[in-house]
Amino acid sequence: MKHYTSINDIDNINSWIEEAKEIKANPLTNIEIGKNKTLGLLFFNSSLRTRLSTQKAALNLGMNPIVMNVSGDAWGIEFGDGTVMNGNTAEHIKEAAAVVSQYCDVIAVRAFPTLTDKEKDNSEQVLNSFVQFASVPIVNMESATGHPLQGLTDAITIAENTNKKKPKVVLSWAPHIKALPHAVGNSFVQAMQKMDVEFVIANPEGYDLNPEITKDTPIYHNQAEAFKDADFVYTKNWSSYESYGQNLGGNEDWVITKDKIGDAKFMHCLPVRRNVVVEDAVLDSESSLVIEQANNRTYAAQLVLKKILEDL
Amino acid sequence: MKHYTSINDIDNINSWIEEAKEIKANPLTNIEIGKNKTLGLLFFNSSLRTRLSTQKAALNLGMNPIVMNVSGDAWGIEFGDGTVMNGNTAEHIKEAAAVVSQYCDVIAVRAFPTLTDKEKDNSEQVLNSFVQFASVPIVNMESATGHPLQGLTDAITIAENTNKKKPKVVLSWAPHIKALPHAVGNSFVQAMQKMDVEFVIANPEGYDLNPEITKDTPIYHNQAEAFKDADFVYTKNWSSYESYGQNLGGNEDWVITKDKIGDAKFMHCLPVRRNVVVEDAVLDSESSLVIEQANNRTYAAQLVLKKILEDL
Amino acid sequence: MKHYTSINDIDNINSWIEEAKEIKANPLTNIEIGKNKTLGLLFFNSSLRTRLSTQKAALNLGMNPIVMNVSGDAWGIEFGDGTVMNGNTAEHIKEAAAVVSQYCDVIAVRAFPTLTDKEKDNSEQVLNSFVQFASVPIVNMESATGHPLQGLTDAITIAENTNKKKPKVVLSWAPHIKALPHAVGNSFVQAMQKMDVEFVIANPEGYDLNPEITKDTPIYHNQAEAFKDADFVYTKNWSSYESYGQNLGGNEDWVITKDKIGDAKFMHCLPVRRNVVVEDAVLDSESSLVIEQANNRTYAAQLVLKKILEDL
Numbered sequence A, B, C: 001m002k003h004y005t006s007i008n009d010i011d012n013i014n015s016w017i018e019e020a021k022e023i024k025a026n027p028l029t030n031i032e033i034g035k036n037k038t039l040g041l042l043f044f045n046s047s048l049r050t051r052l053s054t055q056k057a058a059l060n061l062g063m064n065p066i067v068m069n070v071s072g073d074a075w076g077i078e079f080g081d082g083t084v085m086n087g088n089t090a091e092h093i094k095e096a097a098a099v100v101s102q103y104c105d106v107i108a109v110r111a112f113p114t115l116t117d118k119e120k121d122n123s124e125q126v127l128n129s130f131v132q133f134a135s136v137p138i139v140n141m142e143s144a145t146g147h148p149l150q151g152l153t154d155a156i157t158i159a160e161n162t163n164k165k166k167p168k169v170v171l172s173w174a175p176h177i178k179a180l181p182h183a184v185g186n187s188f189v190q191a192m193q194k195m196d197v198e199f200v201i202a203n204p205e206g207y208d209l210n211p212e213i214t215k216d217t218p219i220y221h222n223q224a225e226a227f228k229d230a231d232f233v234y235t236k237n238w239s240s241y242e243s244y245g246q247n248l249g250g251n252e253d254w255v256i257t258k259d260k261i262g263d264a265k266f267m268h269c270l271p272v273r274r275n276v277v278v279e280d281a282v283l284d285s286e287s288s289l290v291i292e293q294a295n296n297r298t299y300a301a302q303l304v305l306k307k308i309l310e311d312l
Helices: A013-025 A049-060 A093-103 A118-122 A125-133 A148-160 A183-194 A223-227 A290-310 B013-025 B049-060 B093-103 B118-122 B125-133 B148-160 B183-194 B223-227 B290-310 C013-025 C049-060 C093-103 C118-122 C125-133 C148-160 C183-194 C223-227 C290-310
Strands: A038-043 A064-069 A106-110 A138-140 A168-173 A198-202 A232-236 A265-267 B038-043 B064-069 B106-110 B138-140 B168-173 B198-202 B232-236 B265-267 C038-043 C064-069 C106-110 C138-140 C168-173 C198-202 C232-236 C265-267
Touching: A013 A148, A013 A290, A038 A049, A038 A093, A038 C049, A049 A064, A049 A290, A049 B038, A049 B064, A049 B093, A064 C049, A093 A106, A093 A125, A093 C049, A093 C290, A106 A125, A106 A290, A125 A138, A138 A148, A138 A290, A148 A183, A148 A265, A148 A290, A168 A183, A168 A223, A183 A198, A183 A232, A198 A223, A265 A290, A290 B093, B013 B148, B013 B290, B038 B049, B038 B093, B049 B064, B049 B290, B049 C038, B049 C064, B049 C093, B093 B106, B093 B125, B106 B125, B106 B290, B125 B138, B138 B148, B138 B290, B148 B183, B148 B265, B148 B290, B168 B183, B168 B223, B183 B198, B183 B232, B198 B223, B265 B290, B290 C093, C013 C148, C013 C290, C038 C049, C038 C093, C049 C064, C049 C290, C093 C106, C093 C125, C106 C125, C106 C290, C125 C138, C138 C148, C138 C290, C148 C183, C148 C265, C148 C290, C168 C183, C168 C223, C183 C198, C183 C232, C198 C223, C265 C290
Parallel strands: A038 A064, A038 A106, A106 A138, A168 A198, A168 A232, A232 A265, B038 B064, B038 B106, B106 B138, B168 B198, B168 B232, B232 B265, C038 C064, C038 C106, C106 C138, C168 C198, C168 C232, C232 C265
Antiparallel strands: none
16 A cells, blocks of 8 residues: 555455454554654644554554654645745745655644635645655545544444444534534545445534535434434534535534433544533443544554555 | 552652662663553643653653643643533543553653642642543653652652761742742652651741641741751742742742852752842852752653553 | 764765765664664754654664754743843753753754844854753754754765766855845855865855855855856855845845756755745756755764764
């Protein structure tokens, strides 16, 4: 594998899940594979899980992680082609990506969407510029429209927590006070579409995700209906895609409660606002898989890095 | 040892000091003990010595340190129980601590007091929340009311610098332009109470430390009287405990001078404001132990981490 | 070698270049030399190349790099002698440098000039204070008046890219919207003065560099004349030295174009503002060596660190 920028880079999700489980059972088996190799982690945005789990994954493979907060530590980066750089940006991505490639064997990038410029976000300008101008593999640590390390993590977690041949998985929108990206929702949709599950999405009207991603996945605007017989309820807020990047307000009754989900397992990528997105009673119950998801972030990242290192 | 959150976690200070000296003499003896183990260093506040010495200690034990500025790098953390998180905090400590425990074998935390809410500070909300919700050992890198890595360091430094059976140690308040925490003072008091020293405290009226910590340690409001026959003068500013968190002003005559301390060794945890807290003449003299204290920070941290690793 | 603070610390540039080429050919040959040694990288200012390449160099030597953003992570540092520290600075360089020396075997420092106080900048207060008060070797990662890791890099890059006995090298000022330091220009001048090249400087009137550095190097105020028969055009903006630290405006016609430089190789330390300093057509052409320069930063730093480690 060259880059890991999207769930679409997973050729066979079932074999990936099996390999991730093996890594989880013996995380240090491949500690020689990354020896004297450097992973550069470039953060344009905040991170807790991604920051720590990706470093941990690199260490488990014997790699040296180098972390950089691009905005704070370095220079404003220009992405426009042909720009006369007489403004706030001091370095062009053409140089930045090529330069970092001189020091790092793999580059991992986190860059959130604008949520104001739909076209720019859909073009994945930052991530794709790294792919274009770097000379080493790129790993997406959450981009404008996808969070494929999270999506892979979620697939692994679901596989670990069911014995059913075809469990029912619901992705449910939930309320939030801010306008959030679509990245986690998108990658979860794409991951579920690859798995042998009964998958449906529940969200209020006005919050349908990008139809090019949801494709023929059923979308319910009635949460209760969608939750019927659910084995897994994966919850996430996102802003409107149609009224791009807006938090339309209301819909507080979409909060996830114990009553609503019954015996279904609860999943969320974290961070989660308690008692806004989901009640304490759910998060503090045995049904919650959120900490196990966080744990699996390490093994998802480790699997991706291992596949990249094997192809270097 | 599970956690190291307070000087009270030291079972036998004399044997700890002996072990720290051995580590200092051969710092790399235990470099295998932390192999493939990760120390997460979480900073809610600024740090120089603690940040570097704790990393160095981890490296000397073969551990991988991962540093994170929680406020800048990640999300605002909520500590309230049952909070409806519709404000500035985006992640609850229940998740944050549990999540970081997935990636780190030991978590070290620095979180200063509010100095406005006495009850909250005394409850050690941040530190104790990590103890409660993390699933791995917690090391206190300075909390609201204690700085036990510093207190242990100071005990080691005193032991190294005296031949007396029972040296006289004075903890003296000194002036400052800001309102500072009580943490260093508290932990030094607790460390001295465990050692075979003649220990007294000197501070202006209105600056007595928490009586639950000072207990029956003599407190002088006359600096000269306290300094009589002192072997060690440990200096530190702190704000009022009674008029909680306030810098009451005045008392500039409590500045430490060469004249005042005579042949006594001078100690301070650093950073220190020269010519406000203490005169240049003291810091630049042979009597000053401040750099040796900073050096011993590494071995205090290394001892603590070693004891924790041995019990993992 | 004890410290590396200036190009003047290079005793024999030709043998250094040869050794750097050997390191580049086999970067991991000396991976045992820095084992269990720590490099502290202290940043008072932003950095991309220096930050990553110096860490990479340390890793190639088996060292443990510890990175610190001094301004953000620690305390305001006081450099004045005898200061009553009742202002914004909380720690004196005397302590800070001595303390960091307890944890790091080598300290690398980046601290830009004020560009308002010529005398202070020329005194290299920050860098020289570290040299004075630290007890370990100091590496200059760009100071007020020099960037000797860059200068060494540039010497290596020129040596790699010519077969001529005495190639012509031009250092050309180019326009910029900000007022920039003289450090890169100065160190390049000093490096070229040590090499067997025909070296000239081109800059508009009012932009002559410090004559104590340029010495008898020819300075042209006519760019075209200077560029005649050039093999290398090294470009960099700097503010006026005479009208200290000022961007005098104008001179946009000094921008580097393909037409102007012809077949000469183009060099720049980066970051570079495209179409302000130099046209896209130059940077995107085969003549541009900027990425190779960035690559050589690793080997220049590795050579310097190796020489320091050998003398520890």
